Amino acid sequence: MTVNARAIFNLGAASVLAVSLAACGSFGGFGSSEQTVAEPPPAPEMPASIRADEIVGRWGLASYMNPNDRARTENAARGQCKNPYVIGAGTSGGVIMHLADQATPQELRLKGSPSGKNYIGPAGPAGGDQDREIVSFDGRILVTRFIDKDAANRYGNMVYVRCAPRA
Numbered sequence: 001m002t003v004n005a006r007a008i009f010n011l012g013a014a015s016v017l018a019v020s021l022a023a024c025g026s027f028g029g030f031g032s033s034e035q036t037v038a039e040p041p042p043a044p045e046m047p048a049s050i051r052a053d054e055i056v057g058r059w060g061l062a063s064y065m066n067p068n069d070r071a072r073t074e075n076a077a078r079g080q081c082k083n084p085y086v087i088g089a090g091t092s093g094g095v096i097m098h099l100a101d102q103a104t105p106q107e108l109r110l111k112g113s114p115s116g117k118n119y120i121g122p123a124g125p126a127g128g129d130q131d132r133e134i135v136s137f138d139g140r141i142l143v144t145r146f147i148d149k150d151a152a153n154r155y156g157n158m159v160y161v162r163c164a165p166r167a
Helices: 003-026 067-082 149-155
Strands: 057-064 086-087 095-097 106-112 119-120 134-137 139-147 157-162
Touching: 057 067, 086 119, 139 149
Parallel strands: none
Antiparallel strands: 057 086, 057 157, 086 095, 095 106, 106 119, 119 134, 134 139, 139 157
């Protein structure tokens, strides 16, 4: 075999080997390091024990970090009714509120969980990173806390106190 013929033969053999290995990898053979695993379908959303229409309205808003400050914060929130935070009704049965660090409010859902906790957040499983947990709600005072640790550290426990109807 001449040098030219040997080079052509080696190049051809390398090409055939490369194509063969590529084919093995694409068909799940020896070259495949990934396995396709079917994701389980997401769990259906559970309804919250609090209805959206129960929290639609005008609210005084304040927040606290230290649980000992809750009563003082509720009073501060009442004082905010002159400039209320408005929770609107969404077109799909949710509520219009802000997500953490978002300037524009959007429709969020009230979601329940198997543990009995309630959440407010975008569509998806309850307790997601963008959700806030409803810590307590008695019809007049709503306390929420963001699930995302960074947002929770910055915003603390959000206290919403229902404002009296306009006279």
